[in-house]
Amino acid sequence: MDAVAVRQPEMAPELHPRESFIRHYIFSIDHKMIGKQYFLTTMFMALVGGAMAMLMRTHLAWPDNGVLNPEQYLQAVTMHGTIMIFFFLTVMLTGGLGNLLIPLMIGARDMAFPFLNMISYWTFVPGVITILLSYFVPGGPAGNGWTAYAPLSAIPAAEGGAGLGQTLWIIAILFVVISSLFGSLNFLTTVLNLRTQGMSMGRLPLTIWGAFVTAVLALLSFPVLMAALGLLLLDRLAGTSFFEAANLIVGGAASPHQGGDALLWQHLFWFFGHPEVYILILTPMGVVSDIISTFSRKPIFGYKAMVLSLSAIGFLSFLVWGHHMFVSGMHPLLGAAFMGSTIIIAVPSAIKTFNWCTTLWHGRIHFTTAMLFAIGFVSVFVTGGLSGIFLAIAPVDLYLHDTYFIVAHFHFVMASASLFAILAGTYYWFPKFFGRTMNETLGKIHFALTFLGIYGTFYPMHFIGIHSNDRRLYQTTAYPFLSHAGPVDVFVSLSAFLLGFAQLFFIVNFLWSLKYGPVAGDNPWHANGLEWTTTTPPPHGNWEGALPTVYRWPYDYSVPGAQNDYVPQTVQAIPLAAAAGAAGGGT
């Protein structure tokens, strides 16, 4: 059974025959095409989710103008959260970036199971269609928050949008869950088994480490959500009583359910939900590590510490779900345990932050757009991380729970940070996949406006949150104690509009650069990763000839005495600078 690799550089360069339009663009099994499909689909969903946010902010700035009625407002909140988390960030990071990058960065021809990869995308699409369809059913889309807490989500008569809209919501999320499971199974197997010769786990780029730990988290947490959604669906459609207590009066009529447990939904949901937020941040952490190292022209500081902290965060993410439920009622000792485990997560997170800063320290920093977004990531991650420490403390959380303080916290640490990394990654890898570089001027305007927009939108939310403004409150003007919040809300909304407007620069830049951007070479950033050793854009099968062999980690920047300030992973012996001696050797 010795399947020893046989290298055949003399093989014909044409790996795959030309494919028909449908095989190439629609039912493709090439990970790069599937990645692009995911990328564009999730970008579209981000626009839908962003439009929801703009609607919410329009209403909140001028709550008396009746832009949205209470029901529509809650539906906008719900769909914004649902679409951004499930249909944009999760799938963009795994299906999009994961698909595009994993095989290229580990030196594989494709994913371990390319056909399953295609199935994964085509399981995601029905989810997208279902969630979009839910806008057009009687009662409108789900209005119960992205967490779908029972019993509101379990009883169709509970509110507008709790009818068919909520059922479609559950089905749509089930599609996403199944698609993500297929994807993460594939990523896990690919990273473990398809690394090229010399690409040990200890030489993996941190992006791949992030994607790998993410795949483990997704594989272990999504099934829990699947179970919970299945039971919820039965409660709604088949009249079982998993999540609703007995004797609920809904709409004047007694609900037929008997003795279910609404807290059970919260436990199941957050057992998934907390790993989920790390699914949204671990890949970004890896992406940012790679970009900061490349544009500081320095090795990443503390590679092993980075890997260990990624893994530690991944492990801890399964032990902290209770911190979402401090006010839901739990044994005080249990609360204390969850508080402790939550605070511990600050340690690996701080290790990563310090390592990014020390990588930048004394580097020769190139302020490309990708680098700006990567540094912006560190900024918003720290801002959001610090408020996380407040919220981890149970007695403080009792006060701040469900206020705008929470909204500010997770929009910084998870949503903005993740978005910044996605944008950084897009600017960084765009040349590899589309053959052209994105416009730097437009990119820098995009960054500046986005950065201002993010801080202008979410930073003031801390203050109105401490001021006890409930995060789902429809009309702030109804409460005298919130009268001071009015002008802040206007400022927040204007910042949010700026943030939305800034994304136009990105869209224009993206589309314009596809056709007119300056042609990029194989390695426009002088980076070390394997993906830069192949042609641009890479062919189906990724390398024309034999797969590359790896001799070093991807962070050999500014090696003392070397000819260039970068040494790609495929270089066996470092060519020395002429002054230091002519003996280059190797390649």
Next chain:
Amino acid sequence: MPTLVLERHRGGSLRGVGGRGRGPSGGDAAPGREPTPVGTGLLGVAAFLAAVTMLFLAFTSAYLARRQEAGWFAFTPPSVLWINTAVLLVSSGTLDWARRRIRVGDAAGLRQGVELTAALGLLFLLGQLVAWRQLAARGLFLRTNPHSSFFYVLTAVHGAHLLGGVVALAIVLLHSWQGRYAAQAHAGVTNCAAYWHFMDLLWLYLFVLLFWV
């Protein structure tokens, strides 16, 4: 400015700190180009089973938590479940026998064993339907009480996974007809058997959980 440079002098060594020296390839994207590394399929099956384990752990914790609440009353297992359990256990035996046959190159024996296993699997599923009918005859339906709800849900989800196993067996059978398996090359059979045995164990676990915990 000193920088940390790992592995700079590793030069000629390909193995580095443990890189996989074998089969650096990309699955069936490039057929016949580089062989898929050994055990990729089995790793995929293991990852899938990890996800299945989490699914049923979630159901288990829901079951144990829900049992503490009001409206719970337990019923005794339908008698046919004992027969079903025996059938499923035997099917694991026949599949293992089939796998032993192909290890000595007996493709016909493999096919017999797999056919028998698939038939026993379908018989098990039929038996589960009978169990549902027995419960229904006792007036226990999906919504009657939480115990019966969980019984129907868990048996249905397990049954769906087992049906997937039957499909996998059919594919193994098809591949065997195409002559794809030999004494030294039968990873597909091994992967399928791993899945099947897991479903067998899962059923034992559910049987115990539902009626003896």
